[in-house]
């Protein structure tokens with residue numbers, strides 16, 4: 025039942041097409057009754073010597089006409105029904121992607137990529153098969169069986185029919201047992217398939233690291249284990265699957281034996297005619313398919329239900345960051361104020377941010393520095409609202425950030441994340457990601473501000489160079505500058521650079537920073553970095569350690585303070601001077 029309730033939106037939407045397909049299928053089943061009856065009649069007429077040439081000609085023409093009519097009707101219901109099933113497949117994939125785009129990082133921490141891919145491929149396919157093939161087998165079972173039984177009773181003999189159907193209850197029993205097994209084993213197989221996807225993704229994307237540490241053998245072994253598990257689980261599915269057909273054939277065979285044995289007895293005792301016996305056996309044969317269809321229906325329904333349950337589990341997960349209702353709309357983000365903001369990652373035992381407070385006016389630049397793991401990225405992610413935030417701790421223009429619509433907030437921010445994400449598209453498209461219709465002039469300006477223009481000459485197709493998956497074609501510093509150009513193109517109210525200059529040399533870094541100072545006057549900028557020279561000119565600098573602010577001030581103040589900042593700064597200057605010398 026859960027299959028129908030979970031997909032009721034689709035069945036409601038497509039009920040017209042389903043009604044037509046089902047009506048045609050039923051009609052085909054009913055029309056199929058005619059030929060065996062005609063054959064039985066003709067045989068009886070031959071036996072009694074009453075068959076005329078004219079009658080035979082009529083019967084043959086009728087059979088041919090019927091065959092043509094059935095041809096057209098079958099074509100129409102097959103295309104309608106399976107068209108629906110393909111449509112469902114498409115709709116489900118679209119829904120899934122839309123759902124995923126709303127999810128926050130913690131969702132992807134809980135659900136692995138491989139598992140989500142398994143949902144989008146195998147599970148969606150199983151569901152669409154149930155909505156197509158499953159419906160077909162169900163209708164055939166119900167209508168086919170009913171029509172044949174009614175005909176047997178009314179045209180031949182109810183006694184013979186009852187006798188022939190004695191084995192049928194066993195069929196129902198066997199099929200329901202097999203169906204239960206099928207569902208259990210299918211879920212296990214799909215889960216295992218998801219794990220294999222994960223392993224394959226990791227092996228392929230990590231190939232370069234794996235090879236450089238000579239771990240190919242180990243990786244192949246691991247993959248072998250995973251694929252073996254998928255194979256074993258699928259063999260267990262196939263084993264149940266294989267039992268469906270023979271069980272049905274066995275029981276139908278018994279029916280045949282009874283039909284022929286008891287039927288012949290009835291003919292001898294003149295209770296039915298020979299023609300009727302032949303018609304009866306053809307009808308019995310016509311019961312095989314509905315019986316098989318019943319088995320197939322249970323089989324495919326169990327798979328579809330297993331998959332629809334898996335998919336629903338994913339759909340039921342709500343994004344943990346959602347818009348407040350109602351949201352407050354701001355014309356622009358003014359001051360940014362934090363009041364003792366603490367934060368802990370979901371599932372983590374310790375706070376990654378501890379009572380952070382600062383105030384930044386519109387147009388100012390904040391430098392965030394500190395040892396690795398001190399919470400710099402975590403702090404920036406709070407502005408992006410990637411995780412639920414403690415209410416009343418972070419304000420934009422005096423408005424709590426949780427009351428601002430996410431789309432408005434994110435529209436203001438240009439974010440250059442620490443781990444660069446490029447799409448396997450031309451560089452041009454990667455830069456224009458946030459403003460697809462951007463003018464050429466603006467794109468070139470963003471490129472210049474990110475100091476990327478001198479690199480374009482070295483790329484095979486200039487800006488049309490396709491960067492490969494996650495930018496494999498580019499150097500680390502090039503990737504960083506493409507990401508920066510992307511963020512600058514949208515000329516954001518708030519620019520967030522998370523360690524975005526770590527892979528460029530000192531000269532390029534200072535060129536980019538100088539450009540930023542000019543271009544970003546009047547707009548707010550956050551710079552998290554390990555290289556302190558990048559924040560020298562910031563209006564305010566905070567030094568984090570284990571999620572707390574341990575020092576803060578302007579560059580000059582921090583140098584006078586003589587703490588971690590001064591020590592690091594002097595150290596880095598010394599290194600830079602040595603490198604230059």
Ligand code: ATP
Nearest residue numbers: 369372376395396397398399400401402403442523
């Ligand atoms: P780096 O300079 O290396 O970029 P960082 O200052 O940006 O370091 P964060 O990435 O903010 O440091 O990490 C701060 C702390 O939060 C670390 O102890 C880290 O282990 C933890 N952390 C980061 N991301 C998660 C996560 N998704 N779940 C749980 N803990 C996390």
Ligand code: MG
Nearest residue numbers: 400401442523
């Ligand atoms: Mg970081």
